Amino acid sequence: MGIHQDAPALEHDGEDTTDDSIHEPRLWRDDGWTARVIKNEDDDGWAVEMTREGESEPALVGPWTMGRDKKNPKPLDPSAFRTLIKTASEVIRRHEQQLHAQLHKSVKVATSEATLTVKLDVVPDEDEPFAVLSAVGEYGDTIAEVTVAPNFKFTLGTATAWVENDFRKPS
Known part of the structure; x- marks a missing residue:
């Protein structure tokens, strides 16, 4: 052939x-x-x-x-x-x-009311990359969402601190 x-x-x-x-x-x-x-x-x-x-x-x-x-x-x-x-x-x-x-990470954070899933989703845009930090309830409802830097240090500790700080944008 x-x-x-x-x-x-x-x-x-x-x-x-x-x-x-x-x-x-x-x-x-x-x-x-x-x-x-x-x-x-x-x-x-x-x-x-x-x-x-x-x-x-x-x-x-x-x-x-x-x-x-x-x-x-x-x-x-x-x-x-x-x-x-x-x-x-x-x-x-x-x-x-x-x-x-x-690009997509998540951890479970237990509060006195519920267990939340905190997610970090990185958007690798060539010009302006960013990440979205979100908290999702037990039934899939989004509780909070903020935009953070794409290199945001995402750990159980930072996720818990964000939840305990009433979902205020991390500095």
């Missing part, structure tokens, strides 16, 4: 589509992903990079197996490509979970 990048448009379900799949020993493009086998800069071996369509940076770069001649890389194949997609997708998912955890 070779490069099909400039293949003519195909008739499919009434829509014109082009097949831009590539299935070469060191370059595969399919299913929204590109796998490229590259020379490992750190040693004599090979590496593979997986890049999701539309992204400029690879989601995954890892070692790649040598071929039988112990000089050239093992060619890409359908099974390896599917495994690489699965691994790269997992890396992206974990990165997204980590980013979400950094």
Whole structure:
């Protein structure tokens, strides 16, 4: 199989589509992903990079197996490509979970009347980032909300102090 990048448009379900799949020993493009086998800069071996369509940076770069001649890389194949997609997708998912955890935090604060959930939601705006500190009641009702700096130190202690200070904007 070779490069099909400039293949003519195909008739499919009434829509014109082009097949831009590539299935070469060191370059595969399919299913929204590109796998490229590259020379490992750190040693004599090979590496593979997986890049999701539309992204400029690879989601995954890892070692790649040598071929039988112990000089050239093992060619890409359908099974390896599917495994690489699965691994790269997992890396992206974990990165997204980590980013979400950094931007959205919450703690429970018990008062004499109820247990509140105090949340900090950071809005990473390029020009003017900010965060929203909010208190939510046991039934999901918002009790209070204030805007704070995006680097607001959010701990159980600062959340409790905010609640005990009648939800006045922290300084």
